[in-house]
Amino acid sequence: MTSLYFDIDENQWPLIYDEKYNVSVGGLEKFHVFDAKKWRNIIQWSMKVAIIAEVPMVALLPNICVQYAYLKPMRLQTGGSVLAGKLALERGWAVNVGGGFHHCSGDRGGGFCPYADITLLIRFLMDSELIQNAMIVDLDAHQGNGYQHDFLGVPEVYIMDMYNRHIYPKDREAKQAIRRKIELGHRVEDLEYMLKLRHNLKAALNEFTPDILVYNAGTDILDSDPLGNLRVSSVGIIKRDEFVFEMCRSRKIPIVMLTSGGYLRKTARIIADSIMNLHSKGLITGQCPVPDED
Template sequence: MTSLHFDIRPDQWPLVYDDRYNVSFCGLEKLHVFDSKKWRNIIQYLKEADFITGQELVKPLEAKKSDLLVAHTKKYLKSLKWSARVAIIAEVPVIALLPNIMVQYAYLKPMRLQTGGSVLAGKLALERGWAINVGGGFHHCSGDRGGGFCPYADITLLIRFLVMKEMIQNAMIVDLDAHQGNGYQRDFLGVPEVYIMDMYNKDIYPRDSHAKKAIRRKVELHSRVEDLEYLVKLRKHLQLALSEFKPDILVYNAGTDILDTDPLGLMCITEIGIIKRDEFVFEMCKENNIPIVMLTSGGYLRKTAKIIADSIMNLHSKGFISGQ
């Protein structure tokens, strides 16, 4: 089957992270607005706050070709051997000029590790009630195409592995990244066992009308939306979603690109708004006894790492996550 699912020690938290998640192209990664060290910075903030020491973290395994084929076509995986193709997905044109062996090591390997982290986090959520992959959430990638900095379909893989192992029969995806999650939507189009709720800025990328057909609860927002409207709509629609569908697991794509001044999300949600958003999603899962797996997804400002760390600590202080 897969080596991505494995057991963890009782003293470990279902917080999945490896320092090799972070992308480094000799500085070329700075040509993209994404903070390619975001994941390391989240962990650093958690350590500085004495929330974790590092011993509690779970290191995932890298997704192998056999794992990736559970979601991806051979043709798509083969296309990643061309640097020009990867440059389009990563949105850093200069990558096209680099040898593919360097592209594999500096960008695709970290992404395969994060993908392995998402798959593992799905299993851990079922066992512990919650799990967070401090990475992943590549919601623009489907089985046959990548895009928007997303080279692997980790959300599709997370769900498919749990179904294949008969650990779940159905799943709900709640996508609160600023962008429409068109990748997994294409993969789960016509699959009634996967309920998709997507709340996003309709004025920005990817505007994928075909993929939208897979969304069961679509909440389209406009640029410049603020906390009050956002949180009221989230509360209303998530409660309705959970009244319509009782999932075996909830996959929460928790992008922080909804933050005010984010250059790509174009929304106006405050730091407190993001923390309250995460708190409400976890609260609903606890209230309905649904295991939740959170992926960090998009977020293009340096300060989002601290917000994610603060949110994780808030979830703990409110009793929604704990070590045991």
């Protein structure tokens, strides 16, 4: 056990954040559509980091700069995901205001995802014998191909992924790991999105009862996001999060939420509003009810 894992007071929320989550690469982050201030691979060369981060100019920087300015914040967010998983089991819920690097697997990164935090979170809890199984509900606009490669042929991990089938990464091999796949077209709006989410999440939880639910809550489904190409409103995102938490709360399933993708600066406010909505609805306050004894 390292200093990463610590107890918190009863009056503290399991809401994980550190100012060092934010990325600053000498101003080069401004050339990327990703809002770098919004918030397992060990990369040794700047060119590799540039490919993962999709900022070619990073390749021109000395590796020590890349380590400090880009990889260190990403490692910190990865640790935040693992810590949030542990706290979710203790409190019934936890939110990492960061993480959700779902394009990274244990042996390669991509799509701005340098570390496999979802895989590490689940494997840490399993290796520590804190859980026997897990469900991943990925509602980012993109297919979560990274952890899907890691959990191919692993029945203890149930994957539900709802994403725009026309955009990156279109990873056919990784799709074999998805137990409930919901492929959307371009420009899906609130009504269609919520109808499909409600039907499929209920069905998934009827098929599989997880010890923890890892919720990858990307906000790149937002209308006008340049990469997601969906048309869900800010209110739709807030209602989406509320529904996922309601389902977990009603079934007494611990939930850990990761903020994942979101490529507009206004998504930070939407995430904050969503967290406060969860609190106002009583979904993230107090402890999760104790399951009934058999």
